[in-house]
Amino acid sequence: MADALPASPLALPLPELPPVAGVRFATAEAGIRYRGRTDVLLVEFAPGTAVAGVFTRNKCPGAPVSWCRNILPGGVARGLLVNAGNANVFNGVAGEAAVRASADAAGRVLGCPPEQIFLASTGVIGAPMPGGKIVAVMDDLASRLAPDGWEAASRAIMTTDTFPKAATRTARIGGTAVRISGFAKGSGMIAPDMATMLAFIVTDAAVPASVLQTMLRQGIEPSFNCITVDSDTSTSDTVLLFATGQADNSPVTDARGLAGFRRALGEVLHDLALMVVRDGEGANKxxxxxxxxxxxxxxxxxxxxxxxxxxxxxxxxxxxxxxxxxxxxxxxxxxxxxxxxxxxxxxxxxxxxxxxxxxxxxxxxxxxxxxxxxxxxxxxxxxxxxxxxxxxxxxxxxxxxxxxxxxxx
Amino acid sequence: MADALPASPLALPLPELPPVAGVRFATAEAGIRYRGRTDVLLVEFAPGTAVAGVFTRNKCPGAPVSWCRNILPGGVARGLLVNAGNANVFNGVAGEAAVRASADAAGRVLGCPPEQIFLASTGVIGAPMPGGKIVAVMDDLASRLAPDGWEAASRAIMTTDTFPKAATRTARIGGTAVRISGFAKGSGMIAPDMATMLAFIVTDAAVPASVLQTMLRQGIEPSFNCITVDSDTSTSDTVLLFATGQADNSPVTDARGLAGFRRALGEVLHDLALMVVRDGEGANKxxxxxxxxxxxxxxxxxxxxxxxxxxxxxxxxxxxxxxxxxxxxxxxxxxxxxxxxxxxxxxxxxxxxxxxxxxxxxxxxxxxxxxxxxxxxxxxxxxxxxxxxxxxxxxxxxxxxxxxxxxxx
Known part of the structure; x- marks a missing residue:
């Protein structure tokens, strides 16, 4: 494994990220591949959280991507579980079993069906996924969930990213202020594996999953779909958007009245996407x-x-x-x-x-x-x-x- | 301009290349960009030489590519004029004028219409093409045309290729032995410009242009269209195949009886294409x-x-x-x-x-x-x-x- 790389000359500082109502974080050192650093992140969402997602178009996606694709139509999320160090890609049935075990464990501690647990993994491809190591830290993670934790979350999902990546904006829906915050990992490397791009955005706005999905799909077009580091498409690329609904904004049934929200979401996606490029492998410009x-x-x-x-x-x-x-x-x-x-x-x-x-x-x-x-x-x-x-x-x-x-x- | 590079560790020696009946070469130092080396090649073909060609699919091709495309339907070639050091790309009307002046001059010394002179240029893009320097050496070139000259020809078209590239085979058409020989340049670089791939194949076989064209188009599919150095498509890629007909083989009207010729042509194209990869910029493997x-x-x-x-x-x-x-x-x-x-x-x-x-x-x-x-x-x-x-x-x-x-x- 490579030593930690110096920060990219294009690095940006982490912004101040206040808590988002309905979101709690915990990170742990599961020892999946790295030593002496966090490598697992659990995020809990309040009941009623809607979710949207877009995934890699690579035809050989990782097991977590297939899992998320399958559960996304439910439109409901109670948890997000991410690990760094192993991408759980090209592991066949064993990879699917590791996914299932992780979702089961997270569902158990968060009190929800496993089909409400979204998963993402980043790291080595083709190495057996030690799902047991994730399951083993689940109770500890659940016991430490807290609303402050953006920086820790951003760091736990890094592979050899050289700086943590997060962005935040506010918007109004009707008369209600809502917040949109996101974090991402980009094109660091784990010798010898490929970069993986992961981004997670949460908002306290109440927006139905179908509307979220449309806005996310449109939002990634001028942001994540307009960046490139080396033309290689990861098997694990994942962007998920969660809306906890805790802001108690006026009910939303379609995109009307969401112009400000859409703009703010677009800015968060833009900021995160550009941070990924700024941390492109070896990037100087x-x-x-x-x-x-x-x-x-x-x-x-x-x-x-x-x-x-x-x-x-x-x-x-x-x-x-x-x-x-x-x-x-x-x-x-x-x-x-x-x-x-x-x-x-x-x-x-x-x-x-x-x-x-x-x-x-x-x-x-x-x-x-x-x-x-x-x-x-x-x-x-x-x-x-x-x-x-x-x-x-x-x-x-x-x-x-x-x-x-x-x-x- | 970069200094000459050491030979690629993947370099192959130049094979023995006997003369091909109906083909004469001359090279000269026109001083287009390089100093102290040849940079212009004139090849004369016997009257009645048929020609086939395939060209870059880049939408911004060089002026010589456009010229060749226009004259190719005539199916007749008396000359080939190639220069290294300036690709004559993105030069607007001035680039077309340089092409015309070069073709006129070569047609004059070879006693044919300019529309029977095929042209190729490789080197810097967007620099004005000093067509006058090519015209200035034309009489000298014509006075020194000789049937031996494969190595000199291969070297005159190099940019920063690290080794000259040529291949040869024999085949039989009916009872007659024919020879197919070719030379190419590949992915050297001229700071700061892109690689250009040029390949020229000549045979003494008598094969009509339409049959040649079909065989060349088929032949490049598993050879030149199956190689890559860096995914960048040159604006000047050109492969031309000339058949002088001097071997006096039995008349050919279609591809029947040409299985051996086709196979030998395919081998020459294959050899040349692989030499281009072997000289890929920076290639070690x-x-x-x-x-x-x-x-x-x-x-x-x-x-x-x-x-x-x-x-x-x-x-x-x-x-x-x-x-x-x-x-x-x-x-x-x-x-x-x-x-x-x-x-x-x-x-x-x-x-x-x-x-x-x-x-x-x-x-x-x-x-x-x-x-x-x-x-x-x-x-x-x-x-x-x-x-x-x-x-x-x-x-x-x-x-x-x-x-x-x-x-x-």
């Missing part, structure tokens, strides 16, 4: 790629992700090289409509190329200065339509190779 | 990924390329880590039908995982030994159908970052 003038928003996003995932663009950014030729290449390889002679490319707000060729009298000086910063802005205009998107990624550095190329030990 | 049991050959290839392009698989191979969890992840992210519980993964011929979980009593020792070698064999069986494919890639190393992250200087 954050890339924001704005694509305009595409034939559709979907096309714009695909082009943006082609740029953000291009190893040649990512290494150029790492090398502080405003290499618009590679950006043009990435646009062209995206498989989306593009016309060379309408294409324009800007870096740091300076247009370098327009109408398919370099701008007359182009001065690289301000662009080179921008490239030396931490946050690199790339803009591409296709000149074809009104589709636009913004995606975020990070550079590709020696740190990525170091983290992911080190042999298991 | 060649990956051969065999996918079986997919729902179709197309699906198998996509899954293979998802594995070959996965940064996490590539860094694991670089780190000599038989990380089948990452292989499973890459299968799952490919977007193709896959069932976790039918999946099997082998490395170096040793099955590590079957039926969605690790093989009982799996012994990593022989696999670890295999991973320390230069050529890494990965096998994935989907257990779903009869679709199969083999793809090739290379590992992702610090060398890749060094090559592509270095700032222009």
């Amino acid at each position: 954050l890339m924001e790629i704005a694509v305009t003038g595409a034939v559709s928003a979907r096309s714009a996003r695909r082009i943006g992700l082609a740029i953000a995932n291009s190893p040649l663009v990512k290494t150029a950014v790492a090398g502080e090289d405003a290499n618009w030729g590679r950006i043009v290449m990435a646009v062209g390889k995206a498989g989306e409509p593009a016309e060379r002679d309408r294409l324009a490319v800007a870096v740091g707000g300076v247009w370098m190329a327009r109408d398919g060729k370099i701008v007359d009298g182009y001065d690289e000086t301000p662009v080179a200065a921008h490239m030396r910063g931490r946050e690199i802005r790339i803009t591409v205009d296709l000149g074809l339509g009104r589709g636009r998107a913004i995606v975020w990624g990070c550079d590709l550095t020696h740190g990525y190779i170091d983290i992911n190329g080190s042999y298991r030990s | 060649l990956m051969e990924i065999a996918v079986t049991g997919a729902v179709s050959a197309r699906s198998a290839r996509r899954i293979g390329l998802a594995i070959a392009n996965s940064p996490l698989v590539k860094t694991a191979v670089a780190g000599e880590d038989a990380n089948w969890g990452r292989i499973v992840m890459a299968v799952g992210k490919a977007g193709e039908p896959a069932e976790r519980d039918r999946l099997a993964v082998a490395v170096g011929g040793v099955w590590m995982a079957r039926d969605g979980k690790i093989v009982d009593g799996y012994d990593e020792t022989p696999v670890a030994a295999h991973m320390r070698g230069r050529e890494i064999r990965i096998t994935v069986d989907l257990g779903l159908g009869r679709g199969r494919a083999i793809v090739w890639g290379c590992d992702l190393t610090h060398g890749y970052i060094d090559i592509n992250g270095s700032y222009r200087s």
